Structures are given as structure tokens and as C-alpha cells.
Amino acid sequence: MTVLLFAALTLRELMRRRLAAAVGFVTLAIVAFTAWGFHRLTVATVGGVTLPEPALRATAAGIVILLAFLFSFVLAIGAALIGAPALGESLANGEILAVLARPIRRAELLAGRWLGTLVALVLFAAVAGGAELLVVRAITGYVPPHPLGALAYLAGAAAVVTTAAIALATRLPVIAAGAVAALLFGLAWIGGIVETIGLALNNDRLADAGTLVALAFPSDALWRGALYDLQPAVFSALAATMSPSAAAGGVNPFSAAAPPPAALLAWTAGWVLVVFGAALASFRTRDL
Amino acid sequence: MSAVDAIVAQGLAKRYGRVDALHDLSLRVAPGECVGFLGPNGAGKSTAVKLLLGLVRPTRGTATLFGEPIGDRHTRRAAGYLPELFRYPDWLSAREVLAFHARLIRLGNAGRAIGAVLDEVGLGARGDERVGTYSKGMQQRLGIAVALLGEPRIVFLDEPTSALDPVGRGEVRALLARLRERGTTVFLNSHLLGEVERVCDRVCVLDRGRVVAEGSLDGLLGAARGVRVRLDDGWHDYDVAAEAIPDLIARLVAEGARIHAVEPRTATLEERFLALVRPG
Numbered sequence: 243m244t245v246l247l248f249a250a251l252t253l254r255e256l257m258r259r260r261l262a263a264a265v266g267f268v269t270l271a272i273v274a275f276t277a278w279g280f281h282r283l284t285v286a287t288v289g290g291v292t293l294p295e296p297a298l299r300a301t302a303a304g305i306v307i308l309l310a311f312l313f314s315f316v317l318a319i320g321a322a323l324i325g326a327p328a329l330g331e332s333l334a335n336g337e338i339l340a341v342l343a344r345p346i347r348r349a350e351l352l353a354g355r356w357l358g359t360l361v362a363l364v365l366f367a368a369v370a371g372g373a374e375l376l377v378v379r380a381i382t383g384y385v386p387p388h389p390l391g392a393l394a395y396l397a398g399a400a401a402v403v404t405t406a407a408i409a410l411a412t413r414l415p416v417i418a419a420g421a422v423a424a425l426l427f428g429l430a431w432i433g434g435i436v437e438t439i440g441l442a443l444n445n446d447r448l449a450d451a452g453t454l455v456a457l458a459f460p461s462d463a464l465w466r467g468a469l470y471d472l473q474p475a476v477f478s479a480l481a482a483t484m485s486p487s488a489a490a491g492g493v494n495p496f497s498a499a500a501p502p503p504a505a506l507l508a509w510t511a512g513w514v515l516v517v518f519g520a521a522l523a524s525f526r527t528r529d530l
Numbered sequence: 531m532s533a534v535d536a537i538v539a540q541g542l543a544k545r546y547g548r549v550d551a552l553h554d555l556s557l558r559v560a561p562g563e564c565v566g567f568l569g570p571n572g573a574g575k576s577t578a579v580k581l582l583l584g585l586v587r588p589t590r591g592t593a594t595l596f597g598e599p600i601g602d603r604h605t606r607r608a609a610g611y612l613p614e615l616f617r618y619p620d621w622l623s624a625r626e627v628l629a630f631h632a633r634l635i636r637l638g639n640a641g642r643a644i645g646a647v648l649d650e651v652g653l654g655a656r657g658d659e660r661v662g663t664y665s666k667g668m669q670q671r672l673g674i675a676v677a678l679l680g681e682p683r684i685v686f687l688d689e690p691t692s693a694l695d696p697v698g699r700g701e702v703r704a705l706l707a708r709l710r711e712r713g714t715t716v717f718l719n720s721h722l723l724g725e726v727e728r729v730c731d732r733v734c735v736l737d738r739g740r741v742v743a744e745g746s747l748d749g750l751l752g753a754a755r756g757v758r759v760r761l762d763d764g765w766h767d768y769d770v771a772a773e774a775i776p777d778l779i780a781r782l783v784a785e786g787a788r789i790h791a792v793e794p795r796t797a798t799l800e801e802r803f804l805a806l807v808r809p810g
Contacts, residue, residue: 244634247630247633247634251619251630255619255621258621258622259621335615335617336613336615336616336617337617337618337619339580339585339611339613339615340611340612340613340616340618340631340673340676340677341631341634342585343583343584343585343606343609343610343611343613343686344606344631344634344635345603345604345605345606345607345634345635346603346634347603527587529546529580529585529586529587530580530585530586
């Protein structure tokens with residue numbers, strides 16, 4: 243199947259170009275560093291005594307959320323930086339000419355590149371995120387309520403970004419496509435904060451503006467989902483009592499009172515499909 | 531329109547914004563023919579090839595390859611293509627690049643076919659090296675191998691010798707001759723006039739997107755117009771009809787001239803080309 247051929251080529255390229263090795267090495271270093279940090283936390287003393295277990299776990303939970311937040315940015319920027327060149331580089335340097343002169347559909351190439359990128363991102367999210375959570379569990383004993391769900395949400399946000407990056411790369415230069423996709427992710431995050439502030443202050447205009455951004459680029463909803471799955475139940479309950487509109491999301495970007503509603507998840511899935519369809523239409527009609 | 535023609539183009543045109551990249555190309559190429567597309571840079575040669583391969587959509591006009599409409603992916607099964615800006619993944623070996631293309635065209639017995647095309651372009655011994663380590667000339671040879679993989683019925687070669695040294699150019703000319711013997715249709719884009727003159731049956735000259743001359747090489751260059759004779763003091767041109775040449779030579783000998791060489795006086799492709807594409 244031609245789609246799988248291009249997906250495999252994309253993954254092979256990431257391996258051969260040493261990106262996988264480089265990212266793996268850096269991830270290992272980060273996990274090792276955080277492991278050391280968590281270990282220091284277990285032996286740290288306050289007034290001559292170590293932290294009691296509940297306090298240790300609550301602290302670990304907070305740090306995990308902070309790490310997940312940074313990880314979501316790394317994943318999103320990676321999605322933009324891998325997604326855009328997956329298609330755009332071969333368009334820019336002419337590699338694609340001899341390939342598309344073969345009896346294949348352009349859609350097969352695009353879908354294969356998208357799939358390969360997505361598989362790479364999901365693997366990275368699973369391996370790097372999973373390794374970090376296992377380290378936290380081994381050292382502090384803390385296990386988030388839904389670790390797999392959280393990783394799935396983070397990978398979903400990366401899928402949103404990489405779909406946008408590939409769609410943009412059908413028309414824009416690689417660097418522009420990657421940069422715009424990464425910026426849109428940042429904009430969505432800011433949109434989420436604006437929405438939260440709007441809800442907290444009962445300011446409909448602010449809340450609506452934030453909602454509009456969240457619908458236009460739905461990565462922030464997925465971050466909220468990851469957050470909800472990572473935080474202990476007590477954090478969620480606290481967020482719900484502090485939020486004037488708990489169901490909508492909480493009062494700050496580091497806590498979530500509720501998981502994203504099913505309708506928003508369905509919207510996100512539809513958004514990916516529509517943007518992917520737009521990418522296909524754009525690529526199919528592009529002169530090479 | 532004949533279904534067996536390798537290429538039939540009718541009024542094919544491509545416009546980018548306000549620029550006519552190709553204007554009203556009508557062309558018929560028989561199977562097994564070697565056609566040279568000539569023209570200065572920007573004349574529309576590469577655009578014509580890209581149109582025929584469905585890489586670019588025509589603004590107007592239609593065309594077929596072996597009776598199948600261009601733009602249809604099945605049509606491309608008949609074609610091999612070396613782009614002008616040839617580029618292949620530098621992290622793969624030449625053999626891997628060819629294996630990838632073999633899978634795209636679902637080529638059976640790919641290993642043997644890959645070995646054969648690598649040998650054909652002179653890369654047999656270096657097929658397992660990464661493309662990134664290749665010289666530009668070697669990459670162009672790989673591009674030709676990719677174009678020849680699967681023995682396509684028509685091969686589009688866009689400037690196939692631009693990165694090659696004189697030895698390499700000679701090898702490509704020999705390769706083109708072999709393709710002709712096999713009955714492969716060759717569509718050769720080039721601005722190297724000597725190359726086209728040596729290998730092509732027919733020539734199409736483009737200038738600023740328009741076909742300015744098209745036909746057989748003999749027809750394009752015209753019949754011999756007299757002879758050039760080399761005497762002791764150098765070359766002399768004599769504008770005489772073909773039947774008068776023996777009398778001319780006899781007269782020169784009778785007058786005591788020492789004749790070293792006699793050759794027909796025809797326009798070279800270069801002279802004809804320059805007359806066609808020069809402004810005014």
C-alpha cells in the first residue's frame with residue numbers, strides 16, 4: 243500500500259538522519275535529570291524531617307503537571323518542525339518531482355507523510371512521557387489518575403499541530419509552515435488563558451474570544467484533557483470549587499476542573515479531518 | 531488522433547500569472563522516436579515535460595501519452611522521468627532509492643532490474659553508497675537510472691547531461707542510442723545543440739513559450755547549399771547546385787588548384803537555432 247510506503251519512508255528518514263537518536267539521547271538526559279530531582283525531593287528535610295508521603299505525592303503531582311506542560315510545548319514544536327519538512331522539504335528541493343511522476347496519487351504521498359509523522363510523535367509521546375511517569379512512580383510513588391489518557395491527549399495536541407504544519411507546507415516554504423503551526427499552538431494556549439480569565443471575571447467577550455480561538459485551533463482543549471488526567475482527584479475538586487464555571491475548564495492553565503466535553507473532542511477530530519482534507523485539496527491542485 | 535502515438539498534444543498551454551510559460555504546443559511523437567526539445571533557458575521546455583507528466587496542470591489544451599490522457603495517474607505507468615533539478619534522498623543509497631521507486635511502480639523482480647539500470651548508468655559498483663556521498667554527475671546518473679527503471683515506454687530526460695563531464699556525456703549519448711534500438715520513445719530536453727543533433731530524429735524549438743520550429747533535423751537544417759572546398763590557402767565556399775558539384779571540382783583541378791577536402795555546406799543546428807531564437 244503506497245500510503246504505508248511513504249509513512250515507512252518518513253520514519254526511516256527520521257532514524258537515518260539521526261533525529262531519533264538525538265531526541266532519544268536528550269530525552270534520556272532529561273529523564274535522568276528529573277529522576278535525580280525527584281530523588282532529592284524524597285530525601286529533602288524540613289525542620290529535620292523528610293516530607294510526609296501525602297505531601298511528597300502532592301508535590302510530585304505539581305511537578306509532573308509542570309513537566310507535562312513543558313513536554314506539551316516540546317511535542318508541539320516537534321510536531322511543527324517534523325511535520326512541515328516531511329512534505330515541504332521534498333517540494334522545495336525537487337525530490338518530489340521524480341516521485342510524483344510515478345503512477346501514484348498525491349493524496350497517497352500526503353497521507354503517508356502525515357501518518358509517518360504522527361506515528362513518530364505518538365511513539366515519542368509514549369516513550370518519553372511514559373518513561374518520565376514511570377520514573378516518578380518508582381521514586382515518589384505518585385501515579386496520576388489516568389496516565390495513558392494524558393499521553394493520548396498530548397499526542398492528540400501534537401496531531402493537531404502536525405496536521406496544520408503539513409497543510410501549510412503544501413503552499414508555504416518549510417520554515418514558514420513550521421513557524422506558523424508552532425505559533426498557532428502558542429496562540430491556542432493564550433486563547434485558553436483568555437477564556438479562563440473571561441470566565442473567572444464573568445466577562446463574556448473575553449470568554450467568547452478565547453472560545454473562538456480554541457475552536458479555530460483546538461490544541462488547548464487537549465492540553466486541558468491531559469491536565470485533568472494527570473492531576474490528583476483532590477486538585478480537580480479544588481479547581482471545581484474555585485471556578486465559577488467549572489465545567490468549562492478551571493481558573494488557571496495548570497489545573498482543570500473537568501475533562502474537555504465530548505463535543506469539543508468531536509470538534510477536534512472533525513477539525514483534523516477538515517484541515518487534512520484542505521491539505522489534500524491544496525496539494526492536489528498545486529503545480530510542481 | 532491515433533491511440534498508438536506516444537505523445538499527442540493539442541494546443542497545450544500553461545500560464546503563470548501574466549506569463550505564458552508555454553503557448554499552444556501541438557505535437558505528435560510516434561513510438562520509438564527520439565525527439566529533441568530545444569530552447570534557451572526559460573523557453574518552456576521543462577514546463578512542457580511537467581505538463582505531459584501531470585505535474586503541472588494545463589491552462590488550456592489537451593494531451594495524451596500512448597492514448598491515455600495526461601494527468602491520469604495510470605498514464606504515468608508508461609513514463610520514466612529525469613527532472614532538470616534532479617534530487618534524491620541523500621540519506622538513502624542509490625539501490626535503496628531505486629528499490630523505493632520499484633515499489634511505487636510495483637515492479638516485479640526488482641533486485642535484478644535495479645542491478646541492470648545501475649550497470650547501465652555506470653553506478654553498478656557504487657550502488658550501495660549513500661546518495662549524499664555522490665558527486666553531482668553521479669547523482670545525475672542515478673536520476674537517469676530512476677527514469678529507466680521498469681523499462682518505461684517513454685523516457686523524459688530534462689537536461690540529462692548538465693552535470694556530466696565529456697566522458698559521461700558520451701555515455702549518455704550511447705545510452706540514448708540503445709534506448710532507440712529497444713524502441714523506447716525518448717523526449718530529450720536540452721540546450722546542448724550538438725547532443726540533440728547527434729541523437730534525435732526530430733527537433734522542436736521553443737522560444738519564450740512558443741514553438742518556433744518543429745520537424746526532422748534534415749528538414750530543419752535544410753538541404754545542402756553548395757560545398758566548402760579546402761585549397762592550399764584554406765576553405766572556400768561555392769554556392770552551386772548539387773548536380774554541378776562534379777563540374778566545379780573538375781574545373782578547379784583543371785585550373786591547377788590542389789584540393790585537400792570537400793564537404794557539403796549545410797547550416798549547423800546551432801546556426802539554425804540562433805536564427806530562430808534571437809530577438810528580431
